[in-house]
Amino acid sequence: MHKDIVISGGGIAGLTAAVSFGEAGFEVLCLDPTAPVTDRTNHGADLRTTAYLQPAQAFLQTIGLWPLLADRSAPLQIMRIVDAAGEALIRKDFNAADISDAPFGWNLGNWDMREGLLTRLDALPNVDFQPGVSTTDSQTRSTEARVTLSSHQRVSCKLLIAADGRDSPIRHAAKIRTQHTDFGQLALSFAVSHKGPHENISTEVHKSGGPFTLVPLPDFNGKPSSAVVWMDRVNAIKEMQSLHTEAFNAAITERSAGVLGQLELITARSAWPIISQLSDQFCAERTAFIAEAAHVVPPIGAQGLNLSLGDIEVLLDLAKAAPAQIGEADMLKRYHQARRPIAQSRVIGVGALNRASKAEGPIAARARALGLDAIHRITPLRHQLMQLGLGIR
Numbered sequence: 001m002h003k004d005i006v007i008s009g010g011g012i013a014g015l016t017a018a019v020s021f022g023e024a025g026f027e028v029l030c031l032d033p034t035a036p037v038t039d040r041t042n043h044g045a046d047l048r049t050t051a052y053l054q055p056a057q058a059f060l061q062t063i064g065l066w067p068l069l070a071d072r073s074a075p076l077q078i079m080r081i082v083d084a085a086g087e088a089l090i091r092k093d094f095n096a097a098d099i100s101d102a103p104f105g106w107n108l109g110n111w112d113m114r115e116g117l118l119t120r121l122d123a124l125p126n127v128d129f130q131p132g133v134s135t136t137d138s139q140t141r142s143t144e145a146r147v148t149l150s151s152h153q154r155v156s157c158k159l160l161i162a163a164d165g166r167d168s169p170i171r172h173a174a175k176i177r178t179q180h181t182d183f184g185q186l187a188l189s190f191a192v193s194h195k196g197p198h199e200n201i202s203t204e205v206h207k208s209g210g211p212f213t214l215v216p217l218p219d220f221n222g223k224p225s226s227a228v229v230w231m232d233r234v235n236a237i238k239e240m241q242s243l244h245t246e247a248f249n250a251a252i253t254e255r256s257a258g259v260l261g262q263l264e265l266i267t268a269r270s271a272w273p274i275i276s277q278l279s280d281q282f283c284a285e286r287t288a289f290i291a292e293a294a295h296v297v298p299p300i301g302a303q304g305l306n307l308s309l310g311d312i313e314v315l316l317d318l319a320k321a322a323p324a325q326i327g328e329a330d331m332l333k334r335y336h337q338a339r340r341p342i343a344q345s346r347v348i349g350v351g352a353l354n355r356a357s358k359a360e361g362p363i364a365a366r367a368r369a370l371g372l373d374a375i376h377r378i379t380p381l382r383h384q385l386m387q388l389g390l391g392i393r
């Protein structure tokens, strides 16, 4: 079998790449050992949500995906940072209206995103998505990549895209090294309902151990709802995971400093290790590394998947500009040069924010409060950081 492009990995990044290159007319094969779970109550569902920031939403619009998703998303108009470390709560609001006519982004369940992606793939006959099949080996030469599948089939292609996650087997096989930091924290991800509306405000509450972030979701069973990412030390999160629902509800209401009143858990809880990771190379012979196969950042400021969609957009632009040359060394070098510095700056920036957020003690708390106050008070600095956070500077 021969294809223009083989994509190893059908997570959100791999499936989005499959839609993007399929939409552009390339013959694509996408593989993943597991089938996407599109119902959040089903076993194995990815319970995280993703805030698609303005550039990512614009990209999803151009590949025909956003119209399938818009109704299931909640806009993020205000980012509120609450410092709850002292006696009085300090609140600082960052309003998207200061820098743009549109919200900062739109928050959407990963399960809904997967459903939208599968619906879009159904309409693309030139994309073959095979859930239940993995890549087991790849050999490359200057003219093509040859990929072996768990179904024992062999496929040759001009470009192999590795979207096979943070432990990317393709990256390991290519002997590409990564810089890896383990922050000794977990992120607990779940959704809650609450009585009062969230008013499209995403609230990050800082106390100790790491941020507790409430991100707006559309109403659930007629009640206002938010997604939560709670970052803390490994033992603290494990303890929270083991609490029965009533005690957990009390703990999260307390940890949220009551900003949305009483919180009630409406999903299971899943824990994710907090690491940052950056691949030394974003390409190898006939191979491009995208998304978590290339970079991982802690879940602060909604950067990870947004960065990954940027990888796909750049790779797609290069492919569309010279379709006959896809996978050639020059194209891949340009992809590496365009994306690695951006990913590196996010890995450094988000890592620094995480260190500042998890630092304990009165001096660290005071430094955080002063820094937040300065950022909020100095208008050009505030605007610059908001644009930087969106990835539009």
Ligand SMILES: Cc1cc2nc3c(=O)[nH]c(=O)nc-3n(C[C@H](O)[C@H](O)[C@H](O)COP(=O)(O)OP(=O)(O)OC[C@H]3O[C@@H](n4cnc5c(N)ncnc54)[C@H](O)[C@@H]3O)c2cc1C
Pocket: 008, 009, 010, 011, 012, 013, 014, 031, 032, 033, 034, 048, 049, 050, 051, 052, 133, 134, 135, 136, 163, 164, 165, 166, 169, 187, 188, 189, 229, 272, 290, 291, 292, 293, 299, 301, 302, 303, 304, 305, 306, 307, 308
């Ligand atoms: C708590 C939390 C909240 C987050 N919130 C946000 C947010 O608001 N905004 C944002 O931008 N990002 C966010 N992120 C980051 C985002 O969720 C991840 O970047 C994204 O889900 C990773 O997707 P991926 O497709 O790169 O990797 P994965 O989802 O890991 O997909 C990799 C796929 O490769 C497959 N695979 C592995 N081996 C093989 C093989 N041999 N052959 C074929 N397939 C293979 C796996 O089965 C898997 O399906 C968050 C992360 C966390 C932990």
